Amino acid sequence: MNAVAQVYGVGLCCPLGKSLADASNAYAENEHNFVKSEKGPVGADGASVTLSCVMPFEDVRNxxxxxxxLFAGAVDDMSATLTITSGPVAIRIVVPRWLASHKIGQSLMSWIGETWPTLFTDVVLLADGDTLAAYELVKGLRQVAEGEVPAMAIAALDSYMDAELLDILAINDRIYKRGTPHGLVPGEAAVIVMIGSNAAFPDASPIGTVRSAFNGFETENLSAPQGIIGRGLAKPLRQAFEAFQPDRFLVDLNGERWRSEDLGFALSGALIPDKLLSDFETPLSNTGDCGAANGLVMTAFALCSPADTIDHDVFAGDDHERRPSLSILSTSHFEGPRCVIALERYGREN
Known part of the structure; x- marks a missing residue:
């Protein structure tokens, strides 16, 4: 017998706020946290690098x-709104590829298990690029629905706030700066999404679920493309808009040219309403690029953004009850994976 798999809690720690509530309010106000610190890193031109930090670069150099x-901030945020009484749950954390196999990553897994033994067990790091955080969310919900586990946490963690990581971005001309207008603003974030069945969270109200997912893969070498970029995203995006009529459309544009080309081609083949086509949301333009956490950062905003980020049409009837809102999220990875999900946020009374 299949269970109903839903999202019961979200914890977020990102440059817009150290909680989902604060970050969502800042996102609704179209705020940014881009800074150039005199004590922070400088580029090859001697100018300070624009960063989007949760903590100032110079304050936490370790x-x-x-x-x-970052991770503790996300745990604190989730724990403030959701009580887990059924015992510790397995947690999958999507991290940058280098971290998944590095000693820092191994130490991180041990630290999480030792710090929150009543919350998490079976801590696993997954390499971004081999998978996507959005795909892991879908996979986890499927496992809950099929009765393999009663509950599970899907998380993502990444930060560019290290001199060596910033140098790698700079060497590859990926950082936004003078002379590189098509670049990203390095950011950082930790996100935890708690999913489960009704039996696992009898005293909690679910906040949403994934209605469907559509996957693709870009075969072009983005470093030296020989043809058109975007075929890998075009099919799943077209399928998503054929199957659903969303209220919101969120994409992971971050300033890099390849993402614009990728999405531009994909949009040309999808039947997207003009209203959404001219006004899709780009959360990373507010948070900066959060690497492996991008997909779940977008998911968090789709699940818990204030009402004024959603069209007033989602409010219906004289009872002032908000009907469920549906968002389509599009995520892409440089190494090829593409994932488009239809995410439903449940209604709440005002």
């Missing part, structure tokens, strides 16, 4: 400690 504080 990268392992920075990751711990």
């Amino acid at each position: 990268f392992e400690l920075r990751l711990q504080r």
Whole structure:
């Protein structure tokens, strides 16, 4: 017998706020947290690098400690709104590829298990690019629905706030700066999405679920494309808009040219309402690029953004009850994976 798999809690720690509530309010106000610090890193031209930080770069130079504080912030945020009484749950954390096999990553797994033994067990790091955080969310919900597990946490964690990581971005001309207008603003984030069945959270109200997912893969070498970029995203995006009529459309544009080309081609083949086509949301333009956490950052905003980020048509009837809103989220990875999900946010009374 299949269970109903739903999202019961979200914890977020990102440059817009150290909680989902604060970050959502900042996102609704179209705020940014882009800074150039005199004590922070400088580029090859001697100019300060524009960053989007949760903690000032110069305040936490120990990268392992920075990751711990980011993750702890997401745990605190989730725990403030959701009580887990059924015992610790398995957690999958999508991280950058280098971290998944690095000693810092191994230490991080041990630290999480030792710090929150009543919350998490079976801590696993997954390499971004081999998978996507959005895909892991879909996979986890499927496992809950099929009765393999009663509950599970899907998380993502990433930060560019390290001199060596910033140098790698700069060497590859990926950082937004003078002379590189098609670049990203390095950011950082930790996100935790708690999913489960009704039996696992009898005293909690679910906040949403994934209605469907559509996957693709870009075969062009984005470093040296020989043809058109975007075929890998075009099919799943077209399928999503054929199957659903969403209220919101969120994409992971971050300033890099390849993402614009990828999405531009995909949009040309999808039947997207003019209203959404001219006004899709780009959360990473507010948070900066959060690497492996991009997909779940978008998911968090889709699940818990204030009402004024959603069209007033989602409010219906004299009882002032908000009907469920549906968002389509499009995510792409440089190494090829593409994932488009239809995410339903449940209604709440005003």
